[in-house]
Amino acid sequence: MTKNRLLAFSDGVFAILITILVLEFTVPQFQTGHLLTAMIKQWPILVAYIVSYFYVGTLWLFHHDYFQALKSIDRRLNLINLLMLFSITLINYPMALVAETISRENNNDIRIAFIAYAVIALFISGTFHILYRYTGKHPDLKSERMQQADFSKSRFDPLISMSLYVLAIISSLFLVPLGAIFLLAGIGFHFVAYLHLSNALGQK
Amino acid sequence: MTKNRLLAFSDGVFAILITILVLEFTVPQFQTGHLLTAMIKQWPILVAYIVSYFYVGTLWLFHHDYFQALKSIDRRLNLINLLMLFSITLINYPMALVAETISRENNNDIRIAFIAYAVIALFISGTFHILYRYTGKHPDLKSERMQQADFSKSRFDPLISMSLYVLAIISSLFLVPLGAIFLLAGIGFHFVAYLHLSNALGQK
Amino acid sequence: MTKNRLLAFSDGVFAILITILVLEFTVPQFQTGHLLTAMIKQWPILVAYIVSYFYVGTLWLFHHDYFQALKSIDRRLNLINLLMLFSITLINYPMALVAETISRENNNDIRIAFIAYAVIALFISGTFHILYRYTGKHPDLKSERMQQADFSKSRFDPLISMSLYVLAIISSLFLVPLGAIFLLAGIGFHFVAYLHLSNALGQK
Amino acid sequence: MTKNRLLAFSDGVFAILITILVLEFTVPQFQTGHLLTAMIKQWPILVAYIVSYFYVGTLWLFHHDYFQALKSIDRRLNLINLLMLFSITLINYPMALVAETISRENNNDIRIAFIAYAVIALFISGTFHILYRYTGKHPDLKSERMQQADFSKSRFDPLISMSLYVLAIISSLFLVPLGAIFLLAGIGFHFVAYLHLSNALGQK
Numbered sequence: 011m012t013k014n015r016l017l018a019f020s021d022g023v024f025a026i027l028i029t030i031l032v033l034e035f036t037v038p039q040f041q042t043g044h045l046l047t048a049m050i051k052q053w054p055i056l057v058a059y060i061v062s063y064f065y066v067g068t069l070w071l072f073h074h075d076y077f078q079a080l081k082s083i084d085r086r087l088n089l090i091n092l093l094m095l096f097s098i099t100l101i102n103y104p105m106a107l108v109a110e111t112i113s114r115e116n117n118n119d120i121r122i123a124f125i126a127y128a129v130i131a132l133f134i135s136g137t138f139h140i141l142y143r144y145t146g147k148h149p150d151l152k153s154e155r156m157q158q159a160d161f162s163k164s165r166f167d168p169l170i171s172m173s174l175y176v177l178a179i180i181s182s183l184f185l186v187p188l189g190a191i192f193l194l195a196g197i198g199f200h201f202v203a204y205l206h207l208s209n210a211l212g213q214k
Numbered sequence: 215m216t217k218n219r220l221l222a223f224s225d226g227v228f229a230i231l232i233t234i235l236v237l238e239f240t241v242p243q244f245q246t247g248h249l250l251t252a253m254i255k256q257w258p259i260l261v262a263y264i265v266s267y268f269y270v271g272t273l274w275l276f277h278h279d280y281f282q283a284l285k286s287i288d289r290r291l292n293l294i295n296l297l298m299l300f301s302i303t304l305i306n307y308p309m310a311l312v313a314e315t316i317s318r319e320n321n322n323d324i325r326i327a328f329i330a331y332a333v334i335a336l337f338i339s340g341t342f343h344i345l346y347r348y349t350g351k352h353p354d355l356k357s358e359r360m361q362q363a364d365f366s367k368s369r370f371d372p373l374i375s376m377s378l379y380v381l382a383i384i385s386s387l388f389l390v391p392l393g394a395i396f397l398l399a400g401i402g403f404h405f406v407a408y409l410h411l412s413n414a415l416g417q418k
Numbered sequence: 419m420t421k422n423r424l425l426a427f428s429d430g431v432f433a434i435l436i437t438i439l440v441l442e443f444t445v446p447q448f449q450t451g452h453l454l455t456a457m458i459k460q461w462p463i464l465v466a467y468i469v470s471y472f473y474v475g476t477l478w479l480f481h482h483d484y485f486q487a488l489k490s491i492d493r494r495l496n497l498i499n500l501l502m503l504f505s506i507t508l509i510n511y512p513m514a515l516v517a518e519t520i521s522r523e524n525n526n527d528i529r530i531a532f533i534a535y536a537v538i539a540l541f542i543s544g545t546f547h548i549l550y551r552y553t554g555k556h557p558d559l560k561s562e563r564m565q566q567a568d569f570s571k572s573r574f575d576p577l578i579s580m581s582l583y584v585l586a587i588i589s590s591l592f593l594v595p596l597g598a599i600f601l602l603a604g605i606g607f608h609f610v611a612y613l614h615l616s617n618a619l620g621q622k
Numbered sequence: 623m624t625k626n627r628l629l630a631f632s633d634g635v636f637a638i639l640i641t642i643l644v645l646e647f648t649v650p651q652f653q654t655g656h657l658l659t660a661m662i663k664q665w666p667i668l669v670a671y672i673v674s675y676f677y678v679g680t681l682w683l684f685h686h687d688y689f690q691a692l693k694s695i696d697r698r699l700n701l702i703n704l705l706m707l708f709s710i711t712l713i714n715y716p717m718a719l720v721a722e723t724i725s726r727e728n729n730n731d732i733r734i735a736f737i738a739y740a741v742i743a744l745f746i747s748g749t750f751h752i753l754y755r756y757t758g759k760h761p762d763l764k765s766e767r768m769q770q771a772d773f774s775k776s777r778f779d780p781l782i783s784m785s786l787y788v789l790a791i792i793s794s795l796f797l798v799p800l801g802a803i804f805l806l807a808g809i810g811f812h813f814v815a816y817l818h819l820s821n822a823l824g825q826k
Contacts, residue, residue, distance in 0.1 A: 022637030025226030045323040119657040229430030433634030
């Protein structure tokens, strides 16, 4: 298994996933003559789609830069990658849950949906944590550029994002808006983590 | 992030998007024995699909030639590209709105659907405008061929198409058919813009 | 636009199309305890899927060998290719029509569905005919291998398959089973055409 | 047809298939305020998705290593590959059947669904058996590395997995849980077969 093959397959999964997310965003049920009202009520799915698109997009940027900087791929890295892609494909489900429950305006359901989103996000970050640990123990997989890079800033990034998602889960139990804030903070933090990585690797 | 990777990912998103547009074009509900009547009533979705297919196809041709002519990609260009792909994935939604509302023959709904299509198209052209501005300010990203090319004809293309879509939005408020004409003119203009670019880059 | 890019994009569209065809093949509506009966009644969609899968698969093999043998691509060839891909994406629709109408066992509807399938197939073959004519008039686009190849056997293949589809359309009007036979003959003939091309290009 | 093209197309089909499997995993029907109960009832689809994802993922790893080790591709290998991809695209259907029937808790339907899954899996393994036989008779298609590799351990792998699926089918007729165990054993065995192949080819 060459690195290029793994990247091509992963790019394919990311490209498909990011495109099928939009399939949730369909023509609403509406009474003839009242389309606009029905469309306005769709704001939750639009917001959920925007957030999820940029979430998956950031993960792709990160995944890409990271694997690009590896020198070679072994079998275990391949399996870790399959697990990572698995966790990311799940994001479609809680995205739709969040949109649907906000539309129905039931606080209990919204809580469940946010927790589901945070659990999947926690799972995704967990697979990145596994990736970091594995490559940390196998420096021979890294390119020279990566070995010499200063990862002091990004070392704890997966743990930070995992903590944010744990906080999102716990706080959702008591106060849904606080849970939502932690969830968004976690997603936003991925972009920070991407910048850390990208800077450490000296990319512009 | 190499240029080839960005192009492969973007080609993937374009290929998927252009193929899933057709998923809207499904077997109609029909009374047994009256399939033909039901199929004929589907003309709006066929027309909307044809227009949208060639719209996305033209955007792909354009996107491709443009990025092919760049020398390198930086992080911001990557983000602009993700925003551009985001805007293009949205086209499925107003395409389905236009088809559904024309089927129901309610003028108010048709107006909303055309405006929605024009708003998304305006957003798409806006991202191309951002792309033009960014590469204009960073000539080092351009290949030599692109730096020497005469872009005098295509300089204002994103602004022209944005103007057509603004006209489509405004005129739809008063006279839906006029809005439709401006919308089609805007979509058709993308092909002109592609020819401008392609000629400037000296491609056959 | 390089040839490789066009091929990668087209391969992407073929891969997506051939995979989403299977989405029509879903869990049937069934009364609990009577799944088997419901599954057996799905034979039309299974048959339609098998035929369409090998139809699109053959088109992909053909498309691939043909473009592989071209030396370069110009803008018009790009547009012909987009038109060809457009025609092929439409195949999902009549495939579902045929399956649905056979399930309902209404002869009039089945006739319409077969005619729709043949019309799309005729359109697809028509785009291949345009491709043949265009490259025939522009021998500079062909590789040396292709210029020296003996295409005497495959020269009329698009016209033969178009004739078969015209016969399928006409005979469906009078006798549906005869129309079905011509339709299957047309689809089967694509494989013969692929062998002609492949042999002419000296491929094993 | 070059080997790289075949691999790119196949990778595309695998990437799409593995991503659309998740489309079965959608927001459940639920009474407002009772989302959690409805989600918990979805466990069968989650389990079916997890199993099928790793099944297809393993097949991709295997397919990839195998074709990577071939030196060249001929027309028949191309057709065998199309047949193999066809068989794999079918997996979506029994996956959904298994999930749906377990949800409804009717033993007869569950039996049918497990048998359907095992039949498709048997078909898939059958295409791998055809692949093994074909390349066995055409050693010129193999790379030097592959010709010298010791395949004594993996020689009978397709036959072993086919036997497991036959056992799954037969035992499902009498005792559904036993059928399920053989089915899972068969799917798990693919990973063993992948390790055999990967070790024989000397990959880490």
